[in-house]
Amino acid sequence: MSFGRLITIVKKEFIHIKRDKSSLGIAIMMPLVFILIFGYAVNTDVEHIKMAILDQDKTLESRELIQKFASSNYFQPKIYVDNISEIERLLDKGNVKTGLIIPPNFSKDFKRGKSPMVQLIVDGTDPTIARTALQSGVLTGKMYSIKKHESIANKKGNILQGIQEIDVRTRVWYNPNLESNKFTIPGLIGLIMQNVTVMLTAFALVREKERGTIEQLIVTPIRSVELIIGKMIPYIVIGSVDFLIALFLGTYWFNVPIRGNILLLILLGFGFVICALAIGMLISTVASNQLQAMQMTIMIILPSVLLSGFIFPRESMPLIIQKAGYLIPLTYFLEILRGIILKGIGIDYLLKEIIILIIMGTLLLTIASIRFKKKLD
Amino acid sequence: MKTEYSIITENLTKKFDDFTAVDGINLKIRKGQIYGLLGPNGAGKSTTIRMICGVLTPTKGKGEVLGLDLYSQAEDIRQNIGYMSQRFSLYEDLTVLENLSFYASIYSLTRGEKKERIAELIKMAGLEGKEKRLAGQLSGGWKQRLALGCALIHKPKLLILDEPTAGVDPVSRRIFWELIYQLANQGITILVTTHYMDEAESCDEVSFIFKGKILAKGTPEELIESKNANNLEDVFISYVEEQTGQKVKTSFNDMRFICNRKEGRKK
Numbered sequence: 190m191s192f193g194r195l196i197t198i199v200k201k202e203f204i205h206i207k208r209d210k211s212s213l214g215i216a217i218m219m220p221l222v223f224i225l226i227f228g229y230a231v232n233t234d235v236e237h238i239k240m241a242i243l244d245q246d247k248t249l250e251s252r253e254l255i256q257k258f259a260s261s262n263y264f265q266p267k268i269y270v271d272n273i274s275e276i277e278r279l280l281d282k283g284n285v286k287t288g289l290i291i292p293p294n295f296s297k298d299f300k301r302g303k304s305p306m307v308q309l310i311v312d313g314t315d316p317t318i319a320r321t322a323l324q325s326g327v328l329t330g331k332m333y334s335i336k337k338h339e340s341i342a343n344k345k346g347n348i349l350q351g352i353q354e355i356d357v358r359t360r361v362w363y364n365p366n367l368e369s370n371k372f373t374i375p376g377l378i379g380l381i382m383q384n385v386t387v388m389l390t391a392f393a394l395v396r397e398k399e400r401g402t403i404e405q406l407i408v409t410p411i412r413s414v415e416l417i418i419g420k421m422i423p424y425i426v427i428g429s430v431d432f433l434i435a436l437f438l439g440t441y442w443f444n445v446p447i448r449g450n451i452l453l454l455i456l457l458g459f460g461f462v463i464c465a466l467a468i469g470m471l472i473s474t475v476a477s478n479q480l481q482a483m484q485m486t487i488m489i490i491l492p493s494v495l496l497s498g499f500i501f502p503r504e505s506m507p508l509i510i511q512k513a514g515y516l517i518p519l520t521y522f523l524e525i526l527r528g529i530i531l532k533g534i535g536i537d538y539l540l541k542e543i544i545i546l547i548i549m550g551t552l553l554l555t556i557a558s559i560r561f562k563k564k565l566d
Numbered sequence: 567m568k569t570e571y572s573i574i575t576e577n578l579t580k581k582f583d584d585f586t587a588v589d590g591i592n593l594k595i596r597k598g599q600i601y602g603l604l605g606p607n608g609a610g611k612s613t614t615i616r617m618i619c620g621v622l623t624p625t626k627g628k629g630e631v632l633g634l635d636l637y638s639q640a641e642d643i644r645q646n647i648g649y650m651s652q653r654f655s656l657y658e659d660l661t662v663l664e665n666l667s668f669y670a671s672i673y674s675l676t677r678g679e680k681k682e683r684i685a686e687l688i689k690m691a692g693l694e695g696k697e698k699r700l701a702g703q704l705s706g707g708w709k710q711r712l713a714l715g716c717a718l719i720h721k722p723k724l725l726i727l728d729e730p731t732a733g734v735d736p737v738s739r740r741i742f743w744e745l746i747y748q749l750a751n752q753g754i755t756i757l758v759t760t761h762y763m764d765e766a767e768s769c770d771e772v773s774f775i776f777k778g779k780i781l782a783k784g785t786p787e788e789l790i791e792s793k794n795a796n797n798l799e800d801v802f803i804s805y806v807e808e809q810t811g812q813k814v815k816t817s818f819n820d821m822r823f824i825c826n827r828k829e830g831r832k833k
Contacts, residue, residue, distance in 0.1 A: 197671035201660070208659040405655035405716070408619045409672045410645045 194411055198419025202393070206423055216389060220381045220431040224438045227377050231500060233369040235321040237265040241276050241285040244269065250296035250337065254307070257333045258289065263325040276310060286312045287322050299337055363531045374445040375526040376499045378435040382458065383465045383519050384490055386428040390469025391482040393420045394561070399478050413561045417554075421466050428462035439530075448533030454526070457543065461522045464546055467553035468518070474560040493519045518549050571630075572597050572724050572755035573618060578627035580613050587613040589778035590627065595757060595771075600750050602769035603759040604802065610778040611759040612652065615728050618757070619649050632723055645673070648722035652729050654713035658702030662693055662712055665701050666719060673720035687715035690745065707738025714745065725749060727758040731765065743768060763799040772798075774805055781805045 206213055244251050258264040267285060270276055276288035288310040298305035309326045313319040364371040397403040439445045476482040496514040503514055514520045521542040528534045573595040580588040588610040595601045603611045616622040618631055620640040629636035631643045656665050670680040688694055691711035701712060731739045750756055766772050773783040782789060782805055786798055793801045
């Protein structure tokens with residue numbers, strides 16, 4: 190391998206990037222735009238679910254219950270209606286996601302020591318919202334009911350003979366407030382890096398094929414390895430810059446602090462960029478024009494969004510789909526990102542992921558170099 | 567033997583699946599010659615040239631370029647030949663200077679050699695004052711001469727040109743051929759494909775290729791004499807007619823009536 194020829198390719202590639210304002214724009218703007226859009230849009234924290242209320246009791250107690258729902262922050266009592274069909278209409282139209290029906294004898298039942306009944310209707314089209322509404326709805330009802338029974342009993346001078354329940358004290362680690370941003374942002378950093386680098390490198394070699402310049406290169410003494418590595422270096426630089434931009438935005442804009450060692454994170458990020466670049470290179474040795482390269486890039490990006498565990502937990506996927514996720518480098522890098530950023534764990538816990546990523550990167554690069562044989566046929 | 571010929575091929579064949587693009591071609595090209603490969607589009611000229619350059623692997627046959635074996639010494643061949651492909655393969659977003667300096671570095675020229683050679687080639691191509699222009703902004707003739715410059719940067723002993731004058735205006739075509747003569751006088755062997763017959767008549771020796779086979783070869787004078795024809799074009803057409811058994815109706819002379827009609831309309 191000649192170092193001089195390698196540097197020549199690197200220089201030429203930098204000139205291409207410098208002159209092609211649109212891909213330079215994509216390289217820099219993509220991490221910015223993606224992290225802002227995804228950072229706000231991929232938010233599974235459900236709050237302020239709109240609620241219609243049919244209060245047939247209209248007593249202090251019924252108003253107290255509604256107040257409890259409102260102050261839970263999960264619900265937003267929005268519209269008060271007079272009959273059930275009105276609730277149905279609002280749910281159909283999508284104006285509200287839940288309906289609460291309080292029957293006429295609600296407060297009387299309390300006073301008689303009976304358990305009063307209310308009905309919570311939930312729009313189940315979006316399971317995430319529905320699940321939150323069901324859980325917090327049931328919980329709100331129970332809490333109010335216990336409090337109410339206690340206070341009624343106290344007034345009467347009795348001690349409430351409640352059922353002795355197990356007292357489960359919960360503590361949530363790493364993300365105590367269960368903010369979905371803390372889960373999404375580290376994943377997003379990995380996804381953005383993958384997308385930008387795969388896409389840019391996929392085009393790098395295909396462009397030479399499309400313009401016919403590859404033919405001229407083949408008749409020169411340049412070697413495939415020099416050409417491939419030389420083409421990759423500029424994109425390693427760009428990928429690393431994108432990684433730092435995404436990391437910076439995640440930390441300071443979305444307040445997801447890095448608990449672990451930032452140097453280790455940057456080092457591994459650099460390693461992942463090489464892996465993603467190798468995928469891009471492989472695409473560009475297979476594709477014969479830019480359109481094909483684009484289609485193949487999408488074929489890689491889309492499954493990696495779904496299967497890597499970026500949004501959906503891999504634990505809940507069928508076994509085959511889970512296994513397919515193991516073939517995607519991003520899967521391992523997400524483990525690394527979340528491990529270091531959220532849990533603050535060190536290299537000793539991530540060895541498996543790191544080794545697999547190194548193997549995958551080497552394998553992909555080797556295949557790309559072999560496939561690019563310096564021949565047209 | 568080795569000193570006399572630049573290119574020798576024996577039974578050189580290339581198949582793409584079922585289609586035989588080049589079918590057993592034998593060539594012997596002397597050092598310092600301008601050798602022309604003629605033939606209609608799709609005859610297999612470019613495929614032959616690409617095999618000689620090492621861009622395509624032959625399916626069958628033997629070959630020696632500059633005394634080096636086509637299969638085992640492909641990399642050594644590359645260091646010593648200059649190649650200009652059909653569409654001048656320049657980086658259009660690089661300047662004239664950047665293009666030349668890129669190829670100079672790829673061929674590992676030293677800094678001193680590089681500077682000297684680039685200056686020489688810019689002068690040769692008449693590109694003085696255009697060094698900072700993007701290659702994509704040059705017109706056809708300039709692009710072609712820049713591509714020639716890039717192919718010559720490492721002082722190759724053999725220059726291979728694939729339809730170098732396609733899509734270039736007549737004046738630029740003439741300048742280009744003057745350059746080719748200069749190079750041949752310096753002792754560089756030149757292999758060129760073309761379908762311009764005036765260019766073909768300027769070659770020292772030519773081969774007619776049709777459907778992957780060589781139909782005839784020799785000096786232009788010999789060929790014209792053997793068919794008792796007026797020019798190479800008539801020779802060429804008569805060979806094609808022999809092969810296909812069909813008369814090619816629109817030879818150049820037959821097409822003159824179009825000119826006559828034009829003149830008639832002017833009046």
